[in-house]
Amino acid sequence: MLAQALFGNPDILLLDEPTNHLDLNTISWLEEFLINFQNLVIVVSHDRKFLDNVCTHMADIDYKNIQLYTGNYTFWSQASQLIKKQKEEQNKKTEEKMEELKAFIARFSANASKAKQATSRKNMLDKLSLEEIKPSSRQYPRIRFTYNKIPGKDVLHVKNLYKSVDGELLIKNLSFEINQGEKVAFIARDPFIISNLFDILEDRVKPDSGEVTWGVTATHSYFPKDNNFYFENNLTIMQWLAQYSPDQHVNFLRGYLGRMLFSGDDADKKVNVLSGGEKVRCLFAKMMIAEANVMIFDEPTNHLDLEAITALNNAMIDFPGTILFTSQDYQLIQTVADRIIEISPKGYINMRNKYDEYLKNPVVIKKRQEIYGA
Structure with missing residues (x-):
């Protein structure tokens, strides 16, 4: 469908989440195509780097209004926050001035010698008003991961791992x-490679050969990409979360649900009718309650809006434990990861680098040619 839309050379190209299900290389290609596309592009996306690289204008739909900004995503994010802050500061100054005028009027309005000044202050007060700052429709979940068991230095050891599926080699001597x-x-x-690796680490799938050894103090919590099986029941959200913390009071569970934007009667919704984003937030609540010292995430930003992605991004940065993750979100990888492991059926690369440095590293470039055969 994407190819059909792109290569018709339309006057207006309308794209709804075009980076969904694309790998990082294809997203990079799409960015370059759209940058060079001469006609109008209207795009909806939750990929922050994609919006930064492609967009020249941002249409901000909030406060039941549409505000157009000239600039990319980062500019919009900074500018919109600055405008809100300026309005708040101006309102604060106005409130202080109003209180000052009210105090003067109350003190001197009955004083004949000051009556004229009091009247003048009253006229000034009547002209002052506070600018309405409407509440935003955006909501940020309050995600914070902690652990309750102090981890040791050695977390995980993987040795000589092989895995094939339906006769096709995925992982070779990892x-x-x-x-x-x-x-x-x-x-x-091929994202299927990483999903299989994570399932092996979680002992959901057996390798063809090789060893996986977790550290004795390691406790791990897993976010699988295919997570619908968690919700194939008729439980309410409250009942569902209680499965993973049976000894806790209902108010404890409501606290976690509230942090994930489930309030009031939301707790009584059936989990089998939840949207993709709501299911993801349920899983985050489950992982927060688990307090594991190792977090494993397989494409955690799928189905999330920008507010939830930002909250998750910050929570992963702040987590003091160990994180193993995969994502097609460039900014998530760039800001969270301090090490990259890239896997193909022909081999792998293991490098301690930030992601942008990794992509430019000549050793990595050469090795990538070897493991991809190009």
Whole structure:
């Protein structure tokens, strides 16, 4: 469908979440195509880097209004916050001035010698008004991951791992070690490779050969990409979350649900009718309650809006434990990961780098040519 839309050379190109289900290389290609596209592009996306690279204008739909900004996503984010802050500061100054005038009027209105000044102050007060600052429709979940068991240095050891599916080799002789506090992004041109690796680490799938050894103090919590099986029941959200914390009071559970934007009667909704984004937020609540010292995320930004992605991004940065994750969100990888492991059926690359440095590293560029055969 994307190819059909792009290559018709339309006057107006309307794209609704075009980066969904695309790998990072294809997203990069799409960015370049749209940058060079001569006609009008209207796009909806939750990929922050994509919006930064492609967009020249941002249409901000909030406060039941549409405000057009000239600039990309980062400019809009900064400018909109600055405008809101300026309005708040101006209102504060106006309130202080109004209180000052009211105090003068109350003190001197009955004083004949000051009556004229009091009347003047009253006229000034009548002209002052506070600018309405409408509440935003945007809501940020309050995501914070912590752990309750102090981890040791050795978190995970993987040795000589092989895995094939339906006769097709996915993982070949993969070995690596993970230490406490590392935040490792796993990437592959075929996301199925990483999903299989994470399922192996969680003992949901068996490798063909090789060893997976978790540290004795490691406790891990897993966010699988295919997570619908968690919600194939008739439980309410409250009942569903209570499964993972059976000894806790209902108010404890409501606190976590509230942080994930489920308030009041939302707790009584059936989990089998939740949207994709609501299911993801339920899983985040489950992971927060678990308080594991190792977090594994397989494409956690799928189905999330920009506010939830931002909240998750910050929570992953702040988490003091270990994170293993994969994502097609460039900014998430860039800001969270301090190490990259890239896997193909022909081999792998294991490099301690920020993602942008990794992509420019000549050793990595050469190795990528080897493992992808191009």
